[in-house]
Amino acid sequence: MSPFLFFLLLIGMTSNSDAITQKMVVVWGQPESLSRCVPHADLIWNLCMEICFKTESCVMTFLDNTETCYTCAFNESMSSVQQTRKEDKMKVAFKVGENLVDKCPAGENPPTFDGVMAEGDASTTTDDGKIQNYTISYTGTGWEFSVFSMKRCTSGYAFYRRPNIDWCIAVGYTSYANTSYSRTSNVCQQYGTELSGVASADEVEGLVYQLNALRERLNVTSFNVFADAQRTTECQETPTTEKCMSIxxxxxxxxxxxxxxAYHFMTDASAGATIGKQCMVMLGNVRNDGKVDFVECESDFPFPIWGAICGHEAFS
Structure with a gap:
């Protein structure tokens, strides 16, 4: 066994979307720079590693010879790690992927065992989600990182994890009020996206934030947008049936x-059907921010409609 290896912490984690299993591998070492690392003077080593392990963006932890622990997040200029010895009393835990979840790796100079580069994933699923991957290679005196990073969403769009897809969403708008439902596809296509609905309270909250920002920027009293829902011909006649009250x-x-x-109706899903109001609108008028109502699809709107909710499948 290498004199540089302290121990291997076998903790497995599987992400919901990518089926990535990761572990913390501990070696004797010291980052060349701590400028992108956060100290946790009150945490013992194991808890410090656990924080890193459970934090999406964390790549490694470091314990110095004063027993102060640091967590180091992914960045595009990751610090190299200098290899040390046991007597130096400094150690680093790398978060790396491991497919053989029931086996301990074997070889020299972990986590790059026997010269094989280690890979890790620090991708985030927050609203500004990013794909963040890295490889760790052994240099002979330590380890260095190669990194890859890209946004999950088009600029201005927020990332959300739906049960069946990773999705990006934003308010698409025109420079004039009273767009029609038939023009919403053009509104979204100018951003390279499509008309979108909402699937969670978090998505609604994010859209309300955008509606408020646009209302203030344009200095208007309300900023309302079409959502992706036009009542079917059948349900215009029978809007209160179980089917017609559903998606x-x-x-x-x-x-x-x-x-x-995720829709918070002003009344319910049957509203307006009998008087020609068949298209859904999300309101941004302070009092009813984020609630949805129904209007006629092409004209005679009771309030200005500036655009539509737009979305696209997240990049992967």
């Missing part, structure tokens, strides 16, 4: 929205 009662583009659970 199946509407024609949609965004098929990853599987129900109406």
């Amino acid at each position: 199946d009662g509407f024609k949609t583009v965004d098929k990853s929205v599987q129900n109406l659970d």
Whole structure:
């Protein structure tokens, strides 16, 4: 066994989307720079490693010879790690991928065992989610990182993890009020996206934030946008049936929205059907921010409609 190896912490983690199993591998070492690392003077080593392990963006932890622990997040200029010895009393834990979850790696100079580069994933699923991958190679005196990073979403779009897809969402708008439902596809296509619904309270909260920002920027009293839902011909006649009160009662583009659970209706899903109001609008008028109502699809709007909710499948 290498004199530089302290121990291997066998902790497995599987992400919901990518089936990535990762572990913390501990070696004697010291980062050449701690400028991108956060100290945790009050944490013992094992808890410090656990924080890194559970934090998406964390790549490694470091314990110095004063027993102060640091967590180091992914960045595009990751510090190299200098190899040390046991008597130096400094150690580093790398977060790396491991497919053989029931076996301990064997070889020299972990985590790059026998010259094989280690790989890790520090991708994030926050609203500004990023794909962040890295490889670790052994240099003979330590380890260095190669990194890859890209945004999961088009600029201005927020990332959300839906049960069946990773999705990006934003308010698409025009420079004039009263766009029609038939023009919403053009509104979204100018951003390279499509008409979108909403699938969670978090998505609604994010859209409300955007609606408020746009209302203030344009200095208008309300900023309302179409959502991806136009009542079917059948349900215009029978809007209160079980089918018509569900997502199946509407024609949609965004098929990853599987129900109406995230929609906060001013009344309910049957509203306006008998008087020609067949298209759904999300309101941004301070009092009813994020609630949805129905309007006629092409004209005679009771309030200005500036655009549409737009979305696209997240990059992977």
